[in-house]
Amino acid sequence: MIFVTGGTGLVGSHVLFDLLNSGKKVRVLKRATSNLKWVNKVFSYYTDQPNELFDQIEWVEGDILDYHSMEELLAGANEVYHCAAIVSFHANDRDSMLNNNVKGTANLINAAIHHKVKKFCHVSSIAALGKTQDGSEINEDTYWTPSKQKSGYSLSKFFSEMEVWRGIEEGLDAVIVNPSIVLGPGNWDIGSPKLFQAIGKGLKYYTKGETGFVDVRDVSNAMILLMDDQNFGQNKNQRFILNAGNMSYQDFFNKIADALQKPRPRTFASDMVLQMAWRAARLASFFSGKRPQITKEAVSGSNRINRYNGQKIQKAIDFKYRNLDETITDIAGLFQKDLS
Structure with a gap:
């Protein structure tokens, strides 16, 4: 049982589809408030019979912050895929995000050690990696360094990953994946899918920063391949960057706009413009009582160039990335279909 x-979530729902589609038995943690409709929706993108797969899921309700809950729910599991994490770039969420992501991972690691789980896969992030000083590509050995500029999300992913390394020192066998920006269809109101919605509505601004991107199907496939018995032994207790390619935000936005047959963003948002925008949003939030649409952490680094090297996994196992142009076209097509 897995x-x-x-x-x-985006990655987790695709992992579920791939596991169930290959005949695996899965037990899936959910909160009392979890919205399960998006899991079924994601399944419907890839099969005409999503309900048949969805109905095979053993949903269990629990709190990842409660160790005893995790110890009870992991009974009988021989593999764990840890895809859960709070993602936020709002300052008010910083402490709760750190607590949930780090403590939740620690509890899961401890429960896995207790039950002698054979294989553990942890979804980390490129946010847990360091930056190069000379502009060269960031790889698995580019280590994170403390900085006041680090976002709360970056801190939470780094310290969560440290809990996995701690578990490895205590005898757990695990693999860690560090995806770049994950592209895929799902809830169009959050995460990377929201960018398709924003450009579909006529987003006017672009930035000149550069970062890495990867198809969510590649992330799921890579995780399952790394956990396969034929690959796990020689790749356990390592981290793998998952990055299909590096691209400027301007090019990325343009490709989405072209795929949706919408106007390309034409106005460059400089660092000064972005600073004015998040400050104005914060002021508006003060009077409205609503969360700001733009935050300092969300736009920080939007004009910074960070390139990532995702080749290690291709050398370790039989794995190939999808073409990012095809990924964007596929997602745009599903987005338009959902709107029709």
């Missing part, structure tokens, strides 16, 4: 956290 235990999965974060099954309602």
Whole structure:
């Protein structure tokens, strides 16, 4: 039996589909407030019979912050895919995000050690990696360094990953994946899918920063391949960057606009413009009582160039990335279909 956290998220829902589609038995952690409709929706993108797969899921309700809950729910599991994490760039969420992501991972690691789980896969992020000083590509050995400029999300992913390395020192066998920006269809109101919605509505601004991107199907495939018995032994207790290619935000936005047959963003948002925008949003939030649409952490680094090297996994196992142009076209097509 395979235990999965974060099954309602972008990566987790795709992992569930791939596991179930290959005949695996899965037990999936959910909260009392979890919205399961997006899991079924994601399944419907890839099969005409999503309900048949969805109905095979053993949903279990629990709190990842409660160790005893995790110890109870992991009973009988021989594999764990830890995809759950709070993602936020709002300052008010910083402490709760750190607590949930780090303590939740620690509890899961401890429960896995207790039950002698054979294989553990942790979804980390490029946010847990360091930056190069000379502009060269960031790889698995580019280590994170403390900085006041680090976002709360970056801190939470780094310290969560440290809990996995701690578990490895205590005898757990695990693999860690560090995806770049994950592209895929799902809830169009959050995460990377929201960018398709924003450009579909006529986003006017672009930035000149550069970062890495990867198809969510590649992330799921890579995780499952790394956990396969034929590959796990020689690749366990390592981290793998998952990055299909590096691209400027301007090019990325243009490709989405072209795929949706919408106007390309034409106005460059300089660092000064972005600073004015998040400050104005914060002021508006003060009077409205609503969360600001733009935050300092969300736009920080939007004009910074960070390139990532995702080749290690291709050398380790039989794995090939999808073409990012095809990924964007596929997602745009599903987005337009959902709107029709």
